[in-house]
Structure formats: C-alpha cells, structure tokens
Amino acid sequence: MPVPVIAVFDIGKTNKKLLLLNEQYHIVFEQQTSMQETTDDTGDPCEDLPLLVNNMRQQLAAVLAMKEFEIKAVNISAYGASLVYIDENGAPAGPLYNYLKPYPEALLTRFYNSFGGREQFSHQTASPALGSLNAGLQLYRVKHQQPSLYSRTRYVLHLPQFLSYLFSCAPFSEMTSIGCHTGLWDFTRQQYHPWVSLEGWLDKLPPITPTDHTTPVQLNDKAIRVGIGIHDSSAALLPYLLQFREPFVLLSTGTWCISMNPFNHEPLTSEELQQDCLCYLRYDGRPVKSSRLFAGHAHDTAVQQIAAFFREDPRHFKELPYDPQVTGQLVSSPEFSILEMSRYENSSAAYHHLVMMLVKQQYHATRLVLGQTTIGRLFVDGGFARNNIYMHLLARVFPDMEVYAATVSQASATGAALVIHNSWNAGPVPGHLVQLKRYAATF
Known part of the structure; x- marks a missing residue:
C-alpha cells in the first residue's frame, strides 16, 4: 500500500527543497536544489522565477508518479518580502524583484510624506523603514515608476501564495505574508493600512484567507488538497x-x-x-x-x-x-x-x-x-x-x-x-x- 504523505515545497533564498512527510511527520523523501540568480529589468540580481516555476512543476510531477507514496496534499513554505505580479492569464507579468534591490530615495521620501511620516507609519505597520524589504513599497514603486507593468497586473501575490497558485490556480492573500514587515497592515486596527485603499490596490490584492484553507484540485488524475502557502x-x-x-x-x-x-x-x-x-x-x-x-x-x-x-x-x-x-x-x-x-x-x-x-x-x-x-x-x-x-x-x-x-x-x-x-x-x-x-x- 502506498504511504499517505503531504508534499511541501520549502523555498528559501539559497536552497529550494521538496519534502514528503508521512502522517507521523517523518520526512520520507527530500530533494534539494540550488539555483543561480538572474537579473531583473534594471540589472539587479533577482530570483529566476521561470526556472523556479518549471523546477517545482517537474518535481511535483515526479513524486506524483511514485508508486510508493500517495500524495494527499501540497503546501508551500517560502521567504517573504517578495511580490509576484500576475496578469489576466495568471502568468507572471514581470520579474520577482529582490527584496535587497535599492529603493529610489526620492520616491521613499514622497511615500512617507504622503502617509503620515516615517516614524508614525512604521509604528502603525510594525515595519521598520527598510526600503524594498517593505514589500508594500515595492508595489508603490511599480505603480509610480513602471506603469506598464502595473497596468498589466491583475493580482499581486506574496511569493508563498504565488507558488501555491501554481497548483491551485486560486489567488489568495494570507496573514503571515501580509504581516512580515510589508508596511501593508495596520497592527492597531487589524486591517489593511488606509494607504492601501488610497492607492486603489484593494482590487489587486486577492481576498485574505485563513492560513489553514485548502483548495481541492486534480493533479495527474489524483484528488489533492493544495494549501495557500505560509511565510x-x-x-x-x-x-x-x-x-x-x-x-x-x-x-x-x-x-x-x-x-x-x-x-x-x-x-x-x-x-x-x-x-x-x-x-x-x-x-x-x-x-x-x-x-x-x-x-x-x-x-x-x-x-x-x-x-x-x-x-x-x-x-x-x-x-x-x-x-x-x-x-x-x-x-x-x-x-x-x-x-x-x-x-x-x-x-x-x-x-x-x-x-x-x-x-x-x-x-x-x-x-x-x-x-x-x-x-x-x-x-x-x-x-x-x-x-x-x-x-x-x-x-x-x-x-x-x-x-x-x-x-x-x-x-x-x-x-x-x-x-x-x-x-x-x-x-x-x-x-x-x-x-x-x-x-x-x-x-
């Protein structure tokens, strides 16, 4: 009898892993991949998103074909502070910008001047002023400096949720990703900070969904539950x-x-x-x-x-x-x-x-x-x-x-x-x- 397992992709900045865990949470299979970075449209280093996507799809197809395991579910653990812009067809509309990408100083000043000042904003969002590491500011830069990419974008997904989307085709937002120093969340009011609405983004951010939510899908003719990913x-x-x-x-x-x-x-x-x-x-x-x-x-x-x-x-x-x-x-x-x-x-x-x-x-x-x-x-x-x-x-x-x-x-x-x-x-x-x-x- 095949062993019931969950497949988890654990996507770090350096190492990418696929693990199968049995019902006792023992790892029964592990595959690790290291990938070279590529560069974005301005020459800064960034994740090679097409390579990552292809690798994950190939890896999951390979373990689904294994006779000794019955894959009951798939979920994603991935690094945060990274956004994927997807178009109407669900395909990435631009690069996966690196959270270490230099942030334009003039735009940063404009941002904080528009939304209450750096200190007040940081208090409200529990996010130190970190430039591109505040993922919400990445979206602000795209809107104000890359209007073509912004107009092609149907949804903005945090990386764990995008990698889940590869298998579920269902776009979600999720609390642990929103809450990792993105500057998007008002910790005092427990909702998106008012600036998100003022910038007109609420229709580009998918609905916030509980982290334990799963979507039923058919993969290789097998019924599988796909989690929405977690930071x-x-x-x-x-x-x-x-x-x-x-x-x-x-x-x-x-x-x-x-x-x-x-x-x-x-x-x-x-x-x-x-x-x-x-x-x-x-x-x-x-x-x-x-x-x-x-x-x-x-x-x-x-x-x-x-x-x-x-x-x-x-x-x-x-x-x-x-x-x-x-x-x-x-x-x-x-x-x-x-x-x-x-x-x-x-x-x-x-x-x-x-x-x-x-x-x-x-x-x-x-x-x-x-x-x-x-x-x-x-x-x-x-x-x-x-x-x-x-x-x-x-x-x-x-x-x-x-x-x-x-x-x-x-x-x-x-x-x-x-x-x-x-x-x-x-x-x-x-x-x-x-x-x-x-x-x-x-x-």
Whole structure:
C-alpha cells in the first residue's frame, strides 16, 4: 500500500527543497536544489522565477508518479518580502524583484510624506523603514515608476501564495505574508493600512484567507488538497507553539536570524523600530515581536574568505569543535575583520572570532524582543543550531536562560504541513515534534 504523505515545497533564498512527510511527520523523501540568480529589468540580481516555476512543476510531477507514496496534499513554505505580479492569464507579468534591490530615495521620501511620516507609519505597520524589504513599497514603486507593468497586473501575490497558485490556480492573500514587515497592515486596527485603499490596490490584492484553507484540485488524475502557502519564519514557529506552553523565544537561523517572542505583546517602541525590530503575524493573526539579523549571510560570506585565505575547504568549518581556550585568547582582541586575516594563527582562530562577533550581535538582537516577559528558554533552530561553536557561545551570553539546539526535521516545512493538518492527515498531531539538546554555559 502506498504511504499517505503531504508534499511541501520549502523555498528559501539559497536552497529550494521538496519534502514528503508521512502522517507521523517523518520526512520520507527530500530533494534539494540550488539555483543561480538572474537579473531583473534594471540589472539587479533577482530570483529566476521561470526556472523556479518549471523546477517545482517537474518535481511535483515526479513524486506524483511514485508508486510508493500517495500524495494527499501540497503546501508551500517560502521567504517573504517578495511580490509576484500576475496578469489576466495568471502568468507572471514581470520579474520577482529582490527584496535587497535599492529603493529610489526620492520616491521613499514622497511615500512617507504622503502617509503620515516615517516614524508614525512604521509604528502603525510594525515595519521598520527598510526600503524594498517593505514589500508594500515595492508595489508603490511599480505603480509610480513602471506603469506598464502595473497596468498589466491583475493580482499581486506574496511569493508563498504565488507558488501555491501554481497548483491551485486560486489567488489568495494570507496573514503571515501580509504581516512580515510589508508596511501593508495596520497592527492597531487589524486591517489593511488606509494607504492601501488610497492607492486603489484593494482590487489587486486577492481576498485574505485563513492560513489553514485548502483548495481541492486534480493533479495527474489524483484528488489533492493544495494549501495557500505560509511565510517560512511563521511556519517554523508553529511546531513550537503546539508543543510548548511555557514562554520561550525562538531564534530561527538561516540567511536571516530571526528572534521571535510570541509572548511579548508590548507595542513596538521607536528605539526598537530603529534597531530593526518588527512584528510578524502568526497564522492565527496574533502579533509576534521579532528582531532580525543578517547573520547567516554574513557568516557564509566570511567563511568563504577565511577558507580562501587559509587555502582550506569551506566545509571544514562545519565540523570544527568548540575550543574555549581559543575564545579565551580572543576576548581582548579587536573585532573580527575579514580584512585582517593575517593576524590569526590559523583558520580555527579566525572562525572562532567570526562566530564570537556574530553571537555578540545576536545577543543584542535577541534582547530587544524579551521586553517585560519572563522567558526561561531560548530555542535555536536552523543552520546555527548545528554549529557547536555558535551554540556554546550563545549559552555563555545567556547564562540565565536554558539554551537549546532544537531539532524539528525541517521546521518550516513541518509548520507548513501542520497548518493544514486536518486537510490531509487522519491521525493526531504528534506530541514530540521538537527534539532538544541543551547547551550549558562553559567558560
């Protein structure tokens, strides 16, 4: 008998994965793809959307043809702050602009002057002023600087919802995507900010639909439920919310390292906004105070440079053991710098110093979301959870908290499967989705 499974596409900036999970949430199949970026219509780097679309369609067709699995549902976990403009035929009308694309300063000034000023707007939308990372401002730029693309656009879809649309052909908007520092949502009134209506966009934004909604479709003559997609950081939080009742902070690590406190409901302060704090929205619409650090990207860039300087394989650093003697010697050194490799005795010292700097930055970023809440546990998932040096150093800077490397097999994908559990899974949600390994502070 074929095994009942859900297929989840977990689409990150760097890695794209297709996973099949059985009813016990065990991964029974995994395929990972890395894709080269292309450039948009002004020469800036961007996701190769046609390549991504073709790859996903081919991958799903291949697993649908496997005799050993019965695919009951499909859902998407994907990065946010990215919009796809689709035309009347449902095809992309333009590039998938990168959220790091430079934003025209004059247009930014015009925007904030039109809608209450930068500080007031940021407070209302729980979105620090981040240029293109505020996805709503991407749409504003398209309307005011690319009228041809704007006029061809029937719907504007957040990336997770567009990737769902590939299989469901049903356009939706969804809370976790709207709530990831887009500047679209008024957190005080719990509805779209008035500027969305003033710009005349409500007919281009599909109806907001619950994150657990699924659409019945026929794929390869098989009846399948297709979820509407979920923002990857919000998806990664879901297994923890289901398993743990005592207050915790989740540090989800990847390209961005995001500290999420689902138990801090204090309004964002001006100071927090200036330090890149924001509120996400949970799948149930409740806010999650969060801070962001571009630490995974900084780590990977520096590792390549350390490896090149010392003529070593970059993979060597993944297995490097934690050496407190090395960190002890580096405590009084100047900050790590990729421009000063010659001052390190070997690559291990350079790498330890890099991680020390990242953990110091992470300490300040995570402290910002603690607020007045009493938090006893810090869970770390993603790439840094598997990094012994990082985890030991993190436990050192948070001696009053229990620091755990948390293992959820593919947390974002698992969250995407969990959020539509009732649409595909006949069994109960397992009670031990998250496995923990505690790190004690060692000096």
